[in-house]
Amino acid sequence: MTYRGRFAPSPTGPLHFGSLVAAAGSWLCAREAGGQWLVRMEDIDPPREVPGAARAILDALPAFGLVPDGAVLLQSTRGAAYDAAFEQLRAAGHVFPCWCSRADLAASGGLHRDGRCVAPPAEDRPPAWRLHAPDEEIVFADGLQGVQRQNLREVAGDFVIRRVEGYYAYQLACVVDDACQGITEVVRGADLLDSTPRQIHLQRLLGVPTPAYLHLPLACDAEGRKLSKSTGAGALDPADPLPALRRALAFLGLRHDLPAATPAGLLAATSGCFNRNDLARRSSQTDA
Ligand code: GLU
Numbered sequence: 001m002t003y004r005g006r007f008a009p010s011p012t013g014p015l016h017f018g019s020l021v022a023a024a025g026s027w028l029c030a031r032e033a034g035g036q037w038l039v040r041m042e043d044i045d046p047p048r049e050v051p052g053a054a055r056a057i058l059d060a061l062p063a064f065g066l067v068p069d070g071a072v073l074l075q076s077t078r079g080a081a082y083d084a085a086f087e088q089l090r091a092a093g094h095v096f097p098c099w100c101s102r103a104d105l106a107a108s109g110g111l112h113r114d115g116r117c118v119a120p121p122a123e124d125r126p127p128a129w130r131l132h133a134p135d136e137e138i139v140f141a142d143g144l145q146g147v148q149r150q151n152l153r154e155v156a157g158d159f160v161i162r163r164v165e166g167y168y169a170y171q172l173a174c175v176v177d178d179a180c181q182g183i184t185e186v187v188r189g190a191d192l193l194d195s196t197p198r199q200i201h202l203q204r205l206l207g208v209p210t211p212a213y214l215h216l217p218l219a220c221d222a223e224g225r226k227l228s229k230s231t232g233a234g235a236l237d238p239a240d241p242l243p244a245l246r247r248a249l250a251f252l253g254l255r256h257d258l259p260a261a262t263p264a265g266l267l268a269a270t271s272g273c274f275n276r277n278d279l280a281r282r283s284s285q286t287d288a
Pocket residue numbers: 007008009010042174187188189192
């Protein structure tokens with residue numbers, strides 16, 4: 001089977017250091033395997049989307065030497081596929097409509113674990129749709145973080161797969177598209193480690209393959225928070241890509257001092273001596 005990896009940014013801001021780490025890490029794993037590296041724009045959450053961010057990310061990637069091996073998949077064009085997956089789950093009785101408010105769920109830490117909605121149906125308000133979370137431990141071996149176990153009901157509860165506003169949740173869209181793109185290994189930031197059991201459960205219900213998973217360390221700020229657009233991590237400068245790319249490789253625990261005049265040259269040199277066993281495992285602080 002051909003290895004296929006991917007980078008799947010959300011257009012909530014321009015490319016920042018944490019996303020460059022995920023992009024470069026997934027690219028290197030794909031090159032190591034002699035496979036393909038695809039890009040998917042996760043633009044299914046219009047309220048959180050920043051105008052122009054999708055374009056800015058897609059334009060920045062080649063400046064950092066990261067060129068996808070195929071057309072970019074836009075989640076905003078994939079509504080019919082999500083509808084079909086949702087209908088499949090609904091027909092099989094795996095989902096239920098839910099009118100519970102945040103206040104209704106406060107006592108259970110924001111989680112829903114009843115397997116059915118306990119709030120009265122509201123005629124004037126559409127429901128969210130939740131997936132029954134089984135009282136079952138999902139176990140998988142992460143390529144970097146080792147064996148992971150999660151009891152879905154305890155940790156995630158009956159999670160939302162279609163929101164009140166009608167948007168599909170990240171978990172469903174991600175699973176449908178990883179399957180559609182034939183992704184064999186998901187390499188992404190460790191902030192998504194606890195989403196993976198939900199995704200594996202969905203894959204099983206939908207009858208699609210479970211890819212391998214490798215969760216990269218997270219870049220954190222001085223307070224130990226994940227670096228992200230929402231914590232104010234600065235955009236990278238695509239006009240001066242080499243220093244940021246060297247920092248991203250160093251952050252991943254890789255050689256960053258190889259001579260290269262361009263980002264593509266640096267990535268080629270790094271991939272020439274790349275071994276995934278050298279990847280740093282723990283999240284750490286960066287001044288990026
Ligand atoms: N779109 C998600 C994010 O930017 C990543 C999804 C994934 O890699 O599965 O955080």
